[in-house]
Amino acid sequence: xxxxFFRGLMDLAVRDDRIYLLVGDLGFGVxxxxxxxxxxRFLNVGxxxxxxTGLATGIALTGKxxxxxxxxxxPILRCLxxxxxxxxxxxxxxxxxxxxxGYSYGALGMSHHATEDLAILRTLPQMTVxxxxxxxxxxxxxxxxxxxxGPCYLRLGRAGEAVVHRAxxxxxIGKAIRVREGDAGTLISTGAMLRTTVDVADVLRQRGIxxxxxxxxxxxxxxxEAVLAAALETRAIVTIEEHSVSGGLGGAVAECLAESGKLxxxxxxxxxxxxxxxxxxxxxxxxxxxxxxxxxxxxELEPLLERVLAPSFSTPIA
Amino acid sequence: MTETERVRANTxxxxxxxxxxxxxxxxxxxICRAKSSHIGSVFSTIDLLAxxxxxxxxxxxSCPQWSDRDRFILSKGHGCAGLYAALAERGFFPQSxxxxxxxxxxxxxxxxxxxxxxxxxASTGSLGHGLSIASGIALAGKRxxxxxxxxxxxxxxxxxxxSTWEAALxxxxxxxxxxxxxxxxxxxxxxxxxxxxxxxxxxxAKWESFGWAVREIDGHxxxxxxxxxxxxPLAEGKPTCIIANTVKGKGxxxxxDQVLWHYRxxxxxEQRLAFAELERS
Numbered sequence: 116x117x118x119x120f121f122r123g124l125m126d127l128a129v130r131d132d133r134i135y136l137l138v139g140d141l142g143f144g145v146x147x148x149x150x151x152x153x154x155x156r157f158l159n160v161g162x163x164x165x166x167x168t169g170l171a172t173g174i175a176l177t178g179k180x181x182x183x184x185x186x187x188x189x190p191i192l193r194c195l196x197x198x199x200x201x202x203x204x205x206x207x208x209x210x211x212x213x214x215x216x217g218y219s220y221g222a223l224g225m226s227h228h229a230t231e232d233l234a235i236l237r238t239l240p241q242m243t244v245x246x247x248x249x250x251x252x253x254x255x256x257x258x259x260x261x262x263x264x265g266p267c268y269l270r271l272g273r274a275g276e277a278v279v280h281r282a283x284x285x286x287x288i289g290k291a292i293r294v295r296e297g298d299a300g301t302l303i304s305t306g307a308m309l310r311t312t313v314d315v316a317d318v319l320r321q322r323g324i325x326x327x328x329x330x331x332x333x334x335x336x337x338x339x340e341a342v343l344a345a346a347l348e349t350r351a352i353v354t355i356e357e358h359s360v361s362g363g364l365g366g367a368v369a370e371c372l373a374e375s376g377k378l379x380x381x382x383x384x385x386x387x388x389x390x391x392x393x394x395x396x397x398x399x400x401x402x403x404x405x406x407x408x409x410x411x412x413x414x415e416l417e418p419l420l421e422r423v424l425a426p427s428f429s430t431p432i433a
Numbered sequence: 434m435t436e437t438e439r440v441r442a443n444t445x446x447x448x449x450x451x452x453x454x455x456x457x458x459x460x461x462x463x464i465c466r467a468k469s470s471h472i473g474s475v476f477s478t479i480d481l482l483a484x485x486x487x488x489x490x491x492x493x494x495s496c497p498q499w500s501d502r503d504r505f506i507l508s509k510g511h512g513c514a515g516l517y518a519a520l521a522e523r524g525f526f527p528q529s530x531x532x533x534x535x536x537x538x539x540x541x542x543x544x545x546x547x548x549x550x551x552x553x554x555a556s557t558g559s560l561g562h563g564l565s566i567a568s569g570i571a572l573a574g575k576r577x578x579x580x581x582x583x584x585x586x587x588x589x590x591x592x593x594x595x596s597t598w599e600a601a602l603x604x605x606x607x608x609x610x611x612x613x614x615x616x617x618x619x620x621x622x623x624x625x626x627x628x629x630x631x632x633x634x635x636x637x638a639k640w641e642s643f644g645w646a647v648r649e650i651d652g653h654x655x656x657x658x659x660x661x662x663x664x665x666p667l668a669e670g671k672p673t674c675i676i677a678n679t680v681k682g683k684g685x686x687x688x689x690d691q692v693l694w695h696y697r698x699x700x701x702x703e704q705r706l707a708f709a710e711l712e713r714s
Contacts, residue, residue: 155576156576158572158607160603161599161602161603163599163602163603165561165565165595165596165599166565166568166596166599166600166602166603168565169562169564169565169566169568169569169596169600170565170566170568170569170572170600170603171569172555172565172566172569173555173565173566173567173568173569173570173571173572173573174569174570174572174573175569176554176555176566176569176570177500177570177573177574177577178500179573196559196562197562197565197596200556200557200558200559200562201555201562201565201566204556205547205555205556
């Protein structure tokens with residue numbers, strides 16, 4: 116996704132001279148082409164995320180579109196008050212990009228696990244929260260956030276994520292992408308869990324169970340229409356995110372379902388249990404530990420699907 | 434003093450000094466009406482604000498978003514009563530708005546807010562934000578080849594914040610000589626004297642060592658303030674830091690140099706005495 120982001124950003128910067136890129140002394144090996152081509156619109160601010168975010172606000176207040184770039188929690192939590200007071204309160208055209216969502220940097224330890232970011236960022240007024248599902252979405256999302264007036268948070272994976280979309284996608288902020296059709300149930304994925312989610316759906320399809328898969332690349336504003344349609348048209352909803360089960364995609368979908376007032380549907384949140392991960396490990400290892408491997412997800416889904424697909428089960432729609 | 438004597442005295446005074454006196458009286462009225470405080474922290478900045486808005490800032494109240502305007506950012510957002518009063522004096526909005534300071538549903542919040550308030554460039558209130566925002570605006574000005582300057586006013590307590598020093602490192606590195614940091618060095622912060630809470634001295638040497646061109650002035654001497662601000666940048670290629678030695682509560686004798694007036698709102702008798710002193714001065 117990192118490569119896709121920089122491709123998207125370079126394209127934008129060629130067409131739009133308002134685009135600035137600020138990095139917090141990170142991006143070695145990937146940010147250089149931008150620096151070489153647009154030195155007047157690039158800044159390495161040093162290891163100083165608070166200043167980076169304030170600077171970005173100031174530059175944006177003069178009419179620019181400013182991307183800030185760092186990894187994991189650094190561009191958001193280290194400078195959360197600058198994000199809230201400076202970027203959000205001023206409705207500044209700042210796009211915060213974090214590489215390393217979830218356990219992308221798993222083996223580097225707790226400091227590099229971005230596992231509460233979606234929950235925290237989606238509570239901030241004015242903030243749009245986007246977590247694309249694969250490199251194709253990531254490149255499209257880069258253009259979409261640049262064109263979206265106001266503060267945005269773009270949560271990316273790292274590098275080498277598998278491509279899910281074989282063609283260009285119609286990417287619209289706040290509109291989920293339907294990746295698989297089906298009515299047995301709906302899997303809603305955000306961020307880099309999309310590949311795993313689609314793989315799980317494909318395994319079940321081979322067993323004759325057709326699941327709908329939504330790539331919910333925008334956490335805020337949430338595509339509530341897609342969630343409610345899934346609730347009406349399919350028999351269960353399961354959210355899948357490489358993020359704490361508290362307050363992220365699962366939380367947002369749960370709020371939407373509960374407040375709809377009309378729908379009662381079997382619902383489950385799959386994600387990272389609250390608490391820090393104890394051992395270090397690769398992304399794959401840590402995902403497996405918290406049940407986010409294909410096998411782990413299948414294990415959660417099977418009893419749920421068995422129940423809702425039983426002839427005796429009737430969807431309790433009030 | 435007779436009326437004739439007063440008029441004669443006033444004509445020999447600088448317009449910024451007369452403005453400063455009006456601002457202090459307006460601020461006193463605002464704070465008493467609002468039953469708020471921070472009056473000591475506002476009064477230490479008033480002479481600086483008066484010179485800035487009377488003599489220095491190239492701003493146009495009829496076009497507050499003019500792209501080449503000078504920017505003033507009050508990083509010490511708790512001192513906003515003085516800023517609001519100065520903006521009203523310059524005609525950015527009607528004086529009547531000052532009555533809405535702290536009021537339910539009013540426009541003027543108790544820390545500087547730009548929402549719906551022409552002339553306020555940035556909303557502040559949490560310390561350590563303003564110099565970064567100012568540096569961003571200054572950098573964009575350089576890269577856009579515009580001639581505006583950016584002035585940020587910081588409190589001394591605000592120099593405890595690490596983010597202030599992140600910005601202090603940044604601006605000289607990028608040769609932002611269109612940036613001026615004015616430190617309201619009244620030597621009292623929330624819990625006591627700066628020297629007792631967290632020493633800043635030698636403050637000028639710190640800013641100099643970070644690469645700023647520094648001048649220390651008496652922050653209540655309008656001649657010194659104007660002379661310093663008229664000559665920025667003090668050195669080509671360097672941001673300017675004006676360390677303004679000030680007195681908390683300046684202008685009302687019983688408020689001067691007292692930590693209490695960070696918090697206290699004058700009671701009826703104190704209001705009367707304070708207004709009387711300001712009327713005489």
